[in-house]
Amino acid sequence: MHPIRMVDLKRQYVRLRTEIDESIQKAIDSTAFINGPDVHSFSAELSAYLDVEHVIPCGNGTDALQVALMAIDLEPGDEVITTPFSFIASIEVIKLLRLVPVLVDIDPLTFNLDPLQLEAAISDKTRAIIPVHLFGQCADMESILEIAGKHGLKVIEDTAQAIGAEYIFSDARRMKAGTIGTIGCASFFPSKNLGCYGDGGAIITRDPDLHVQIRTIVNHGSRVKYYYEEVGVNSRLDTLQAAILRVKLRYLDDFNAARQEAAAAYDRLLGSVSRLRIPARASWSTHIFHQYTLIIEGAERDNLCDYLRSRDIPAMIYYPLSLHLQKAYRHLNYGEGDFPVTESMSKTVFSIPMHTELETEQIEYICHHIKEFLNR
Numbered sequence: 001m002h003p004i005r006m007v008d009l010k011r012q013y014v015r016l017r018t019e020i021d022e023s024i025q026k027a028i029d030s031t032a033f034i035n036g037p038d039v040h041s042f043s044a045e046l047s048a049y050l051d052v053e054h055v056i057p058c059g060n061g062t063d064a065l066q067v068a069l070m071a072i073d074l075e076p077g078d079e080v081i082t083t084p085f086s087f088i089a090s091i092e093v094i095k096l097l098r099l100v101p102v103l104v105d106i107d108p109l110t111f112n113l114d115p116l117q118l119e120a121a122i123s124d125k126t127r128a129i130i131p132v133h134l135f136g137q138c139a140d141m142e143s144i145l146e147i148a149g150k151h152g153l154k155v156i157e158d159t160a161q162a163i164g165a166e167y168i169f170s171d172a173r174r175m176k177a178g179t180i181g182t183i184g185c186a187s188f189f190p191s192k193n194l195g196c197y198g199d200g201g202a203i204i205t206r207d208p209d210l211h212v213q214i215r216t217i218v219n220h221g222s223r224v225k226y227y228y229e230e231v232g233v234n235s236r237l238d239t240l241q242a243a244i245l246r247v248k249l250r251y252l253d254d255f256n257a258a259r260q261e262a263a264a265a266y267d268r269l270l271g272s273v274s275r276l277r278i279p280a281r282a283s284w285s286t287h288i289f290h291q292y293t294l295i296i297e298g299a300e301r302d303n304l305c306d307y308l309r310s311r312d313i314p315a316m317i318y319y320p321l322s323l324h325l326q327k328a329y330r331h332l333n334y335g336e337g338d339f340p341v342t343e344s345m346s347k348t349v350f351s352i353p354m355h356t357e358l359e360t361e362q363i364e365y366i367c368h369h370i371k372e373f374l375n376r
């Protein structure tokens, strides 16, 4: 059995080595290191894959969120709603732009922003909502879009963990995560479902005006070289990363299918274990398992993770401390008890290895040791 890793980028690379090396070599030979042809091709190929008009590559997923917020013309003090159960980037960019993050608790089944609690958080200063499609499954976008529409709010999807997931509307129409709201934000951080070998990100939109605006912002606020229309940033996808992503995009559906297969195997082995809750599947989304996240009842979560690690099984907590309780965000004046579902999740969730190279033997070994711990 191969050593078990949380994400096995090495074995995936070895499998794709010929194609990836060739693509990287071509990019180097071209010496078009900044905004080279691979960047444009990748942008076009990702647009086609997502079935969306515009994909603007950028430096990373955090930049994508920041640029998305810059593109919708907000004023300092405007409120942006998001979830406290996410990676820090979702709230960080709101603060950086002198906007006010307003948090809404999550739905305990999908870990995503709870639309039933959304309206109570909307004020006359609210301008946008950032739902995060956490762990590879879409938030309840139909409900969120309906509320956003009623209040004239923009919806910026954080699809860093859900590239390739599909949202299923109640009339059976399907749309890819990140193409449903006003703007979608993707990350190509190496461990993401579509990961490069460094930093990378993209901003997704159907709106032609926003497309122009976003392209301008990521390019120092410039449309014509050395003429600046507004204050922008420098956020580019590296040509070498684009060369890698072009190869990996061709495998994205296979990658996501491999993750789904691993998840199904985990489900079979862990589904009936008492005190353990396997990931719930929303009726409105496919799940591409950026993470396979379980909930364990009782106060044994950390002991279980230590036990697994002692058997060379990595286990991670996403996320151990809710955003509203982080030191850097104390000034938001939230406190313990404000988001009970999120707080309870941060004490009971744990994620087990999930990637494209998991073998049956590894999955069985992992599940065997989880059960062994619970049956002690």
Ligand SMILES: *Cc1c(COP(=O)(O)O)cnc(C)c1O
Pocket: 060, 061, 062, 063, 086, 087, 089, 090, 132, 158, 160, 161, 187, 188, 189, 199, 200, 201
């Ligand atoms: C990874 C991630 C980001 C940030 O992406 P980077 O490319 O690391 O900047 C933002 N939001 C979520 C939910 C993420 O998982």
